[in-house]
Amino acid sequence: MLKDIFGKKKRYATIPGEQAKQDIPEGLMIKCQSCHKIYYRKEMHKNLGVCPNCDFHHQLNAWERIDSLFDEGTFVEWDKNLISNNPLGFPGYEEKLEKDRKKTGLNEGVVTGTGLIEGERVAFSVMDAGFRMGSMGSVVGEKIARAIERAREEALPYIIFTASGGARMQEGVLSLMQMSKTSIALKRHSEAGNLIISVMTHPTTGGVTASFASLGDYNFAEPRALIGFAGRRIIEQTTRERLPDDFQTAEFLLKHGQLDQVIHRHQMKQTLGTLLKLHRKGASQL
Known part of the structure; x- marks a missing residue:
């Protein structure tokens, strides 16, 4: 009996030259x-x-995030066909972009558009960490800036979900320029009296954190999301101090006043919907 049992197991073992x-x-x-x-x-x-x-x-990809938030069938994408080229002639960059396009089904690392969240129309951007780690290149910045400008023109609230490793090194200073471009667009949107909500997801780092991710009227994050500018090791080496274990987590930032709330994903749509309704009613009473 034991021999038969062990014999059966051997049939499922790896045989040299064959797959288990x-x-x-x-x-x-x-x-x-x-x-x-x-x-x-x-x-x-x-x-x-x-x-x-x-x-x-x-992590959710861009379309999973959109499906989890928007009322069914209401999302309309903007600037879908904008794609990056290779402005600095960086070796292998175009091949990497093409690989990520095939892997994610996206033309770039952000999806922008408009739709309804619990019946409230908003303009929207969601970054996808699966495309070049959500890095911010010139097209990512351009799509976000265009979405903000269109939101301002149509007097829509603007919501952005960030997930990024920072500025895209293959585009050099062109990627860094997106920090100021998007920040100026948000400033104009705010001055026009429109709502801005930023939701930081894992990870949100580098130039994205230092620009549009931190400029919301409300700055939210998902639980345990990594949020920061420089990396932990660089900061420890510079300050020569041991940092807390929870340093740069959403909970750490909330505790130190850099976030308004850490929101569980299951409560995200309801929370955003409630805020949108409150601001719409408040604006109508002015």
């Missing part, structure tokens, strides 16, 4: 990055990428 048998189809399951529990991918998707066991918020 796969009992589970590839892509069917997903492992939590925090607690390492395994779930059906559909189950995790239905839970908006939040681990049912440890509540860890996994």
Whole structure:
């Protein structure tokens, strides 16, 4: 009996030159990055990428984020066909862009547009960390600036979800110029009396944090999101001090007054909808 049991196991062992048998189809399951529990991918998707066991918020791509927030069938995309070229002739940059286009189905690292959140029309930008780590190049900055300007022209609230490794090194100073361009657009939008909401997701770093991500009338974040400008090691080496374990997390920033609220993904749509309604009613009474 024992011999038969062990014999059966051997049939599933790896044989030199052959692949081990796969009992589970590839892509069917997903492992939590925090607690390492395994779930059906559909189950995790239905839970908006939040681990049912440890509540860890996994990254969402741009369209998953949009689907989780907008009323069904109301989102209309803007400037879909804008794509980056290679202004500095950086070696291999165009090939990397093309690879990311195929991987994500996006032309660039941000999706912009308009739609309804709980019946309230907004202008919207959502960055996708899967495209060049959500880095801010000239096209990302241009799309965001155009979305803000159009929101101002149509007197719409503007919401941005950030997820970025910072400015895109392959575009040099052109990427850094997007910091001022987007910031000026937000200033004009604010001066026109329009609402700005920024939601920082994991990770939001570098020039994105130092510009449009931090300029909302409301600055929110998802739980445990990494938010900062310079990296932890650089700061420790510069200050020669050991930083707290939770340094640069959303909870740390909230505690020190740099965020207005840390919002669970399951409450995000309702919270945004409530704020939009309050500001619309407040404006109508002025």
